[in-house]
Amino acid sequence: MNPPSLFSPLQIGPYQLKHRVVMAPLTRMRAARPSLAPRPLNAEYYAQRATPGGLLIAEASPVVATGFGNPGVPGVYTDAQVAGWREVVDAVHARGGLIFLQLWHVGRVSHSSFQPGGALPVAPSAVAIAPEFKAMTADGKVVDYETPRALETSEIPVMIESYRQGAKNALAAGFDGVEIHGANGYLIEQFLQSKSNIRTDQYGGSIENRVRFLIEVTEAVIGVWGANRVGVRLSPYGIANGSGEADPMPLYSHAITSLDKLGLAYLHFIEPRASGTGRADVDWKNVPSAMMLYRPLWSGVLISAGNFNGASAQSAVAEGHADAIAFGRFFISNPDLPRRLQRGYPLTPYNRATFYGGEERGYTDYPVHDELARA
Ligand SMILES: Cc1cc2nc3c(=O)[nH]c(=O)nc-3n(C[C@H](O)[C@H](O)[C@H](O)COP(=O)(O)O)c2cc1C
Known part of the structure; x- marks a missing residue:
């Protein structure tokens, strides 16, 4: 049997993908304001990147109003937001594509200026992100992170309920599935890691306790979708937003073996060599490979992301290190990325200045290859 290729089909839950070039979740801060609902421009952007049988993972979307740390991020907790997302989903489906939504809560990676009533951000523990990392306020000032308010034990079921909602x-918006954002130093990762979780209740202390929130959120989401349409994203060895576990192996081994029992659609890694949030173009050397380390613990579909190009993606799939590869930055600047990779067309470089916020420039105005060739 031939080894799998980036362009061979892949079964993910009930869906048969026609290729394995996945669009990674990408925060672009271009939702309508003040509703924070997706708008037609967002639908156009996703539709441009949809391919028949190709999987897009829509940008991280807070499940509740306390879950924001950036302006212009779309939410998924009001009727207007659900209606906006339906337009996005319909546009992607019209092109034969599949689209999952990434469910988000930023936890302490926020500022009181984004919080309802100007309250402090909530987190597992009252531990601020170190001052070498800076927060941006709602009016654009760069400041130190505040010390968040630790969630009471009694508030944790309420937070899990927000993820369920x-x-x-x-589901009501018509997505094909959801991905739980357990990466990049946000709320779920804050629970996982000992640096940000010093709780003394059943959600802190031992590895089992720190993993509990991730598992309970995942079970709640499975209760809505069924396991085979739910993915989880993790970034072991990542350092985004002040995260980082001194010894990730025991923690992530336990998290991954626990998740593996649930029969999820997929597990999605951000490789440690890439900066988790793509804020800088780093390519760390001499760091572990998440897909290679943890693949033996995972029996399902594995997606990996982080500094891949066509050749490295192809070899990761062919060698069985991952089943599919998610692309972030190159999917921003190449709406027809799967086709370009398949045909070996050159890739358009991305413009970092237009990643976060703005209108169509750097968003819907990147050309497809044929347009370039004609220009
Ligand atoms: C502009 C931008 C926004 C991002 N937003 C998210 C996000 O919403 N959720 C997430 O899990 N990762 C996010 N990431 C990380 C990407 O999904 C991806 O893992 C990272 O960019 C590495 O992949 P790449 O080298 O192909 O860009 C973001 C990255 C960039 C550059």
């Missing part, structure tokens, strides 16, 4: 809203 976000999952229900995503």
Whole structure:
């Protein structure tokens, strides 16, 4: 049997992908304001990147109003947001594509200026992100992170309920599935890691306890979608937003083996060599490979992301290190990325200045290859 290729089909849950070039979740901060609902420009952007049988993972979307740390990010907790997302989903489906939504809560990676009533951000523990990282306020000032307010034990079921409601809203919007954002130093990762979780209740202390929130959120979301339409994203060895576990192996081994029992659609890694949030173009050397380390613990579909190009993606799939590869930055600047990779067309470089916020420039105005050739 031939080894799999980036362009051979892949079964993910009930869906048969026609290729394995996945669009990674990408925060672009271009939702309508003040509703924070997706708008026609967002639908156009996703539709441009849809391919028949190709999987897009829509940008991280807070499941509740306390889950924001950036302006212009779309939510998934109001009727207007669900209606906006439905337009996005319909546009992607019209092109034969599949689209999952990434469910988000930023936890302490926020500022009181984004919080309802100007309250402090909430987190597992009252531990601020170190001052070498800076927060941006809602009016654009760069400041130190505040010390968040630790969630009471009694508030944790309420937070899990927010994820369940976000999952229900995503279902109502017509998505094909959801991905739980457990990466990049946000709320779920804050629970996982000992640096940000010093709780003394059943959600802190031992590895089992720190993994509990991730598992309970995942089970709640599975209750809405069924396991085979739910993915989870993790970034072991990542350092985004002040995260980082001194010894990730025991923690992530336990998290991944626990998730593996749930029969999820997929597990999605951000490789440690890439900066988790893509804020800088780093390519760390001499760091572990998440897909290679943890693949033996995962029996399902594995997606990996982080500094891949066509050749490295192809070899990761052919060698069985991952089943599919998610592309972030190159999917921003190449709406027809799968086709370009398949045909070996050159890739358009991305413009970092237009990643976050703005209108169509750097968003819907990147050409497809044929347009370039004609120009
Ligand atoms: C502009 C931008 C926004 C991002 N937003 C998200 C996000 O919403 N959720 C997430 O899990 N990762 C996010 N990431 C990380 C990407 O999904 C991806 O893992 C990272 O860019 C590495 O892949 P790449 O080298 O192909 O760009 C973002 C990255 C960039 C550049």
